[in-house]
Amino acid sequence: MGQKVLLSSKEINIILHRLACQLLENHLDFANTVLIGIQPRGTYVVERLTRILKEEYGVKHIDVGFLDITFYRDDFRRGDKTLSATETKIDFLIEDKKVVLIDDVLYTGRSIRAALTAIQSFGRPAEIELLTLIDRRFSRHLPIQPNYRGRQVDAINGEKVKVMWKENDGKDAIYLVGR
Amino acid sequence: MGELGVKHLLGIKYLKESDVQLIFETADHFKEVINRSIKKVPSLRDITIANIFFENSTRTKLSFELAEKRLSADVINFSAGQSSVRKGETLIDTVNNILSMKVDMVVMRHPNPGAGIFLSKHVSASIINAGDGAHEHPTQALLDSYSIREKLGDVAGKNVVIVGDILHSRVALSNIFALKLQGANVKVCGPRTLLPKYVESLGVEIETNLRKALNWCDVANMLRIQNERFDIGYFPTTREYTQQYGVNKKLLDSLDKEIVIMHPGPINRGVEVTSDVADSKQSIILNQVENGVAIRMAVIYLLASKIK
Numbered sequence: 001m002g003q004k005v006l007l008s009s010k011e012i013n014i015i016l017h018r019l020a021c022q023l024l025e026n027h028l029d030f031a032n033t034v035l036i037g038i039q040p041r042g043t044y045v046v047e048r049l050t051r052i053l054k055e056e057y058g059v060k061h062i063d064v065g066f067l068d069i070t071f072y073r074d075d076f077r078r079g080d081k082t083l084s085a086t087e088t089k090i091d092f093l094i095e096d097k098k099v100v101l102i103d104d105v106l107y108t109g110r111s112i113r114a115a116l117t118a119i120q121s122f123g124r125p126a127e128i129e130l131l132t133l134i135d136r137r138f139s140r141h142l143p144i145q146p147n148y149r150g151r152q153v154d155a156i157n158g159e160k161v162k163v164m165w166k167e168n169d170g171k172d173a174i175y176l177v178g179r
Numbered sequence: 180m181g182e183l184g185v186k187h188l189l190g191i192k193y194l195k196e197s198d199v200q201l202i203f204e205t206a207d208h209f210k211e212v213i214n215r216s217i218k219k220v221p222s223l224r225d226i227t228i229a230n231i232f233f234e235n236s237t238r239t240k241l242s243f244e245l246a247e248k249r250l251s252a253d254v255i256n257f258s259a260g261q262s263s264v265r266k267g268e269t270l271i272d273t274v275n276n277i278l279s280m281k282v283d284m285v286v287m288r289h290p291n292p293g294a295g296i297f298l299s300k301h302v303s304a305s306i307i308n309a310g311d312g313a314h315e316h317p318t319q320a321l322l323d324s325y326s327i328r329e330k331l332g333d334v335a336g337k338n339v340v341i342v343g344d345i346l347h348s349r350v351a352l353s354n355i356f357a358l359k360l361q362g363a364n365v366k367v368c369g370p371r372t373l374l375p376k377y378v379e380s381l382g383v384e385i386e387t388n389l390r391k392a393l394n395w396c397d398v399a400n401m402l403r404i405q406n407e408r409f410d411i412g413y414f415p416t417t418r419e420y421t422q423q424y425g426v427n428k429k430l431l432d433s434l435d436k437e438i439v440i441m442h443p444g445p446i447n448r449g450v451e452v453t454s455d456v457a458d459s460k461q462s463i464i465l466n467q468v469e470n471g472v473a474i475r476m477a478v479i480y481l482l483a484s485k486i487k
Contacts (some may be wrong), residue, residue, distance in 0.1 A: 071220035071250075072221060076222050076484065077486060077487065082183075084205075087211075121212075123216060126263065
């Protein structure tokens with residue numbers, strides 16, 4: 001099983017800075033905007049972006065939440081495994097706010113579809129945007145596209161995009177793993 | 180997290196400790212869900228559940244129904260009082276008729292011990308036992324332990340006394356199994372006539388003095404006196420029972436430490452506990468009811484994910 005480096009630690013850092021700037025351009029002081037990381041792996045992206053926005057661009061306060069989509073997935077009872085949930089933590093109101101959903105890899109679009117349903121349990125946002133670090137082209141099952149994308153990659157179905165974070169996996173790196 | 184080791188929830192007896200922990204972790208997530216502004220998730224939208232109650236119930240039936248609806252399952256309700264059971268239909272026939280309408284799961288309460296186990300051997304649906312005679316009431320025991328865990332952080336190592344009618348109580352038996360499984364210390368307390376003969380073989384101790392029992396425990400689970408199940412007189416009068424085994428505020432305040440009061444409901448106010456005890460800060464009776472919905476959502480969700 002071969003694996004190829006898609007992005008190095010340095011490249012990831014540059015991309016995160018660009019994404020942070022793009023968010024800043026559209027949302028300025030984040031007074032009416034909330035960032036929601038999709039569990040489990042979108043949380044790393046949202047935490048990095050928040051840190052950059054606060055430490056390097058002087059944003060004072062950003063509402064950050066984590067959303068678990070397990071109970072909204074469309075493949076319940078369709079696989080062998082029981083789907084296990086993780087924590088949802090949204091301790092602010094999203095009614096009339098601009099919500100930015102954040103995930104690491106956009107593949108079929110089904111997780112985002114579930115997240116769009118899930119987030120509405122917390123109120124009616126003014127608008128919802130999507131940010132993903134990696135966008136796997138030509139593999140969508142649903143008409144969903146990101147507003148902010150880190151890097152577009154072409155990967156065939158058997159391949160997997162593996163995102164590693166220093167906090168969890170010891171280093172920052174993104175690999176394309178073959179069959 | 181993994182999956183449950185069982186296909187049905189017939190009793191705590193059939194669960195492993197890891198099953199109980201899995202149910203609790205899943206219930207944590209559902210507890211968060213039922214506190215949202217929209218309290219419903221779509222997970223079980225293609226599952227149909229029949230609630231079959233051959234015995235009266237308010238809390239358990241409502242709690243199950245709410246849990247099912249919050250998971251988006253389709254629900255049908257059946258009470259024996261208004262059904263063909265009165266005309267002499269057998270249990271298997273009744274349930275098979277319901278199942279032929281494409282029902283995936285059955286929640287059943289029945290006056291006979293072992294009714295759920297019997298049914299699970301004869302029908303294909305997943306069975307959840309919502310109380311079978313004086314045998315088990317597993318979801319009640321799970322929500323009781325979950326409430327202790329929520330209040331005191333952990334169940335292991337805690338001292339729990341179950342007070343009252345142990346003999347006729349399925350809540351007591353399921354609680355003993357659940358608490359022992361999680362490593363709690365358990366005593367039962369009540370008049371000798373209401374303690375089963377070999378209860379100590381379950382690894383619990385007997386204490387007939389209520390004050391001693393309360394001074395020992397962290398949690399007191401006060402059971403209801405089930406007059407409807409009494410075939411003979413087990414104690415002279417209700418008044419005498421209350422004097423010896425009822426908890427009032429004066430007794431509660433005179434203890435060495437602050438204990439937690441639980442009650443599975445329905446409460447006979449003034450018999451097992453007085454109103455000021457039931458409504459005191461130490462009582463977690465209403466938390467138990469809230470947790471009941473989360474626990475039942477977790478059990479239904481985990482069992483439903485095994486239906487292929």
